[in-house]
Amino acid sequence: MSRTNEDWAEAIEAHVAQVNKLTSEPIASSILLPDSSFAQFIDHTLLKSNATLSQIDQLCNEAIKYKFKSCCVNGVNIAQVAQRLQDSASVPCAVVGFPLGASKSCIKASETKEAIQDGAQEIDMVINIGALQSGNYILVYEDIQEVVAAASGVIVKVILETIFLTDAEKIAACFLAAEAGAAFVKTCTGFCGGGATVEDVSLTRRSVAYKGGSVKVKASAGIRSFDKCMDMIRAGADRLGTSSGASIMERSPTGEGSY
Ligand SMILES: O=C[C@H](O)COP(=O)(O)O
Numbered sequence: 135m136s137r138t139n140e141d142w143a144e145a146i147e148a149h150v151a152q153v154n155k156l157t158s159e160p161i162a163s164s165i166l167l168p169d170s171s172f173a174q175f176i177d178h179t180l181l182k183s184n185a186t187l188s189q190i191d192q193l194c195n196e197a198i199k200y201k202f203k204s205c206c207v208n209g210v211n212i213a214q215v216a217q218r219l220q221d222s223a224s225v226p227c228a229v230v231g232f233p234l235g236a237s238k239s240c241i242k243a244s245e246t247k248e249a250i251q252d253g254a255q256e257i258d259m260v261i262n263i264g265a266l267q268s269g270n271y272i273l274v275y276e277d278i279q280e281v282v283a284a285a286s287g288v289i290v291k292v293i294l295e296t297i298f299l300t301d302a303e304k305i306a307a308c309f310l311a312a313e314a315g316a317a318f319v320k321t322c323t324g325f326c327g328g329g330a331t332v333e334d335v336s337l338t339r340r341s342v343a344y345k346g347g348s349v350k351v352k353a354s355a356g357i358r359s360f361d362k363c364m365d366m367i368r369a370g371a372d373r374l375g376t377s378s379g380a381s382i383m384e385r386s387p388t389g390e391g392s393y
Pocket of ligand 1: 375
């Protein structure tokens, strides 16, 4: 049965109270990273409007070299990335409704379908921030749900744009995303100021913990060093979105970012 907006408000209020009772316990990197490669945490990202074809190619070359989890690009670049990453360990990831989240749900859904047709294997969408802050929870939920449905099994990461949100709104957005079928909640676009913080990663992790680990956390924006990556991972990030992947790998303790 679908929820009314009042039902959502009630469920969100209860969820916020629940999450606020949980304590944040830092996650030991030794537990988190037993045999996984550090590079597989990274979504290697180039989302600038003036990204050239050769810069996109370079992004792919770096992703192949370091075995990053994905190359995260705008929809116009997905076909090129899918072609370049064929037979590599890295997958193409497309952003949708990016960076404002302010396009209609049908447009976000259409972008999603188009990107997947072009080869995207992951989708990062931005929520309808204005709707969230207007208390229009049905719209926020259905917006995410429409993209999840359009993605038809391809994982969807839901960008909250934490810089604009209070803690209660961050918890609400995580709840709506988790209920709508998101695979990840993600902190920021990197286009509106702010960036991933230990506090936000920890809060978002606690906010989706009720799903028993099926909803993961992506820390993104302003991650420029190996140490910051480790802070994010210890705070609970399962994935890191950064446009500094190559320099992070080059400056990591081993020079190759491995343990
Ligand atoms: O999703 C990832 C962000 O857009 C990357 O932000 P950044 O350029 O601050 O690393």
